[in-house]
Amino acid sequence: MLRLDSLTKRYPTGDLALNDVSLEIPKGQVMALIGPSGAGKSTLIRCINRLVEPTSGSAILNGENLTRLGSSALRRARRQMGMIFQEYALVERLSVMENVLSGRLGYVGFWRSFLRRYAQCDIDEAFRLLDRVGLLEMADKRADELSGGQRQRVGIARALIQNPQLLLVDEPTASLDPKTSRQIMRLICELCAERNLAAIINIHDVALAQMFVQRVIGLKLGEVVYDGSPDKMTPEDLTEIYGEEDWKATIRKVEDEDVAENETVEAV
Amino acid sequence: MSTAIAAPEFVGTRKWRKPPFIESKLLRHGLLLITIVYLIAAFGSIDVNWERVYLGLERGWKFIVAFSRPDFISRWSDIRDGMIESIIMTIASTVVGVLVSIPIGLGAARNIAPLPVYLICRAVVAISRALHEIIIAILMVAIFGFGPLAGFITLSFATIGFLSKLLAEDIESMDKAQAEAIKATGGSWPQWINYGVQPQVMPRLIGLSIYRLDINFRESAVLGLVGAGGIGATLNTAFDRYEFDTAAAIIITIILIVMALEYTSGIIRARVQ
Numbered sequence: 001m002l003r004l005d006s007l008t009k010r011y012p013t014g015d016l017a018l019n020d021v022s023l024e025i026p027k028g029q030v031m032a033l034i035g036p037s038g039a040g041k042s043t044l045i046r047c048i049n050r051l052v053e054p055t056s057g058s059a060i061l062n063g064e065n066l067t068r069l070g071s072s073a074l075r076r077a078r079r080q081m082g083m084i085f086q087e088y089a090l091v092e093r094l095s096v097m098e099n100v101l102s103g104r105l106g107y108v109g110f111w112r113s114f115l116r117r118y119a120q121c122d123i124d125e126a127f128r129l130l131d132r133v134g135l136l137e138m139a140d141k142r143a144d145e146l147s148g149g150q151r152q153r154v155g156i157a158r159a160l161i162q163n164p165q166l167l168l169v170d171e172p173t174a175s176l177d178p179k180t181s182r183q184i185m186r187l188i189c190e191l192c193a194e195r196n197l198a199a200i201i202n203i204h205d206v207a208l209a210q211m212f213v214q215r216v217i218g219l220k221l222g223e224v225v226y227d228g229s230p231d232k233m234t235p236e237d238l239t240e241i242y243g244e245e246d247w248k249a250t251i252r253k254v255e256d257e258d259v260a261e262n263e264t265v266e267a268v
Numbered sequence: 269m270s271t272a273i274a275a276p277e278f279v280g281t282r283k284w285r286k287p288p289f290i291e292s293k294l295l296r297h298g299l300l301l302i303t304i305v306y307l308i309a310a311f312g313s314i315d316v317n318w319e320r321v322y323l324g325l326e327r328g329w330k331f332i333v334a335f336s337r338p339d340f341i342s343r344w345s346d347i348r349d350g351m352i353e354s355i356i357m358t359i360a361s362t363v364v365g366v367l368v369s370i371p372i373g374l375g376a377a378r379n380i381a382p383l384p385v386y387l388i389c390r391a392v393v394a395i396s397r398a399l400h401e402i403i404i405a406i407l408m409v410a411i412f413g414f415g416p417l418a419g420f421i422t423l424s425f426a427t428i429g430f431l432s433k434l435l436a437e438d439i440e441s442m443d444k445a446q447a448e449a450i451k452a453t454g455g456s457w458p459q460w461i462n463y464g465v466q467p468q469v470m471p472r473l474i475g476l477s478i479y480r481l482d483i484n485f486r487e488s489a490v491l492g493l494v495g496a497g498g499i500g501a502t503l504n505t506a507f508d509r510y511e512f513d514t515a516a517a518i519i520i521t522i523i524l525i526v527m528a529l530e531y532t533s534g535i536i537r538a539r540v541q
Contacts, residue, residue: 049452051448051451051452075454075455075456076454077454078451078452078453078454079453079454081452083449083452083453085445085448085449086445087445089445089446089448089449090446090449091446091449091450091463091464091467091468092443092446092467092468093467093468093470093471094463094467098463102449102450102453102455102463103453104453105450105453105454105455105456105459105460105463106453106454106455107454110456110458110459110462113455113459113462113463114458114459114462155449158449158453162453162454168452
């Protein structure tokens with residue numbers, strides 16, 4: 001569904017953030033993108049929806065080459081790609097409902113959005129999503145009144161109301177506590193499964209990634225150095241991605257916690 | 269490795285002072301000396317005519333005494349008309365100035381405007397800020413003749429320089445992530461401004477507009493001195509006729525109105541945070 005062909009990004013400073021990245025993501029696959037800070041994870045997902053302009057190569061979504069689109073075609077293409085941000089990136093002075101509805105901006109005209117007169121079906125969908133992420137009561141609260149986990153749920157609802165086919169998720173758990181992190185990751189993965197969405201999730205926490213995703217891609221200095229299933233990842237693979245360190249604890253811990261986690265799921 | 273107690277060889281042996289801002293001792297003391305010599309020379313060059321000061325003190329005293337018995341009555345209709353004119357000038361010029369400032373402020377923010385638009389808007393801001401209100405007012409009086417129209421145009425123009433610049437700076441320092449998130453939804457440029465930028469800068473825009481209303485009122489009192497209408501014209505006339513008691517009444521009224529504006533603007537600015 002999404003194909004990247006030799007995607008390359010060189011910043012004006014000369015830093016090569018992405019070097020000839022090619023990969024393909026089928027419909028409905030949730031993929032984690034891991035790698036050290038500065039490996040180009042954020043650049044990669046921003047090159048797909050062109051918040052960052054790639055230097056060369058192409059990103060093809062359902063047969064449409066995103067890197068060639070003019071500004072209005074790009075806006076239409078962005079509607080297909082919901083984005084979830086590190087630090088949530090909610091507009092803090094807008095209400096929760098306005099933040100969720102802002103996901104519809106690509107579909108509605110200026111005056112409708114300016115006067116906040118959204119179509120009833122958009123409003124119904126917004127309430128349905130808020131209910132799904134457990135924030136129905138918060139609709140008219142201002143976004144900056146919410147806790148970190150709640151804000152990220154609003155961010156998820158905002159991305160989903162776009163009715164996307166692909167989720168681009170940038171460090172969704174970077175500023176959350178361990179338990180909230182798991183809840184957020186679980187929510188994202190469940191929603192992807194419900195709606196058969198593909199997702200690219202940038203994530204620092206390798207153990208957390210292994211717990212939830214179907215495929216892991218390791219990025220190092222802008223190049224893909226690992227591509228495979230999360231279970232088959234070895235300490236050698238992690239050394240290849242991040243550098244020398246004792247990885248046994250990281251991987252084993254996952255298996256131990258996974259069992260414990262499954263037991264507590266019902267309680268959460 | 270690191271222990272709670274410092275290693276014995278450090279105890280009492282090393283002194284610490286904050287490193288001086290200018291490292292070279294010669295330069296540091298030299299600059300201090302130059303500053304002192306300059307200040308002495310500068311004060312020495314002020315030419316005071318003490319005889320004139322003595323005469324002036326008496327006049328100044330008369331003026332101050334007038335404050336103890338301000339005369340609101342004998343020229344009340346002039347004062348009232350002047351005040352109303354000033355208030356109308358203030359409100360009209362602030363509204364027009366703010367409305368024009370918003371697009372110019374957007375254009376003068378480097379992070380949202382393309383370079384040519386940015387340069388044009390910054391040029392407008394620079395011109396408006398370079399010319400003092402009095403200078404513009406003299407020009408406007410020359411073009412439009414005496415009266416509040418000249419004052420209104422002057423204050424609107426001055427508001428543009430003030431507000432556009434500060435609005436643009438607020439936009440430039442906004443949180444990029446929030447704006448980026450709106451862009452990623454596929455919204456158009458005006459939608460992006462309305463959802464991603466406006467909520468972030470609105471409190472400051474409101475605060476600055478009210479502050480500018482305050483400034484415009486005070487300026488309107490000065491502009492009358494060059495013939496641009498308002499309470500300043502009434503004040504000028506009072507001075508020309510040596511009616512210090514009427515002048516005192518006018519100044520007291522101005523002070524009261526400015527204080528009231530200050531008070532309300534404080535409340536409103538606290539509310540919009």
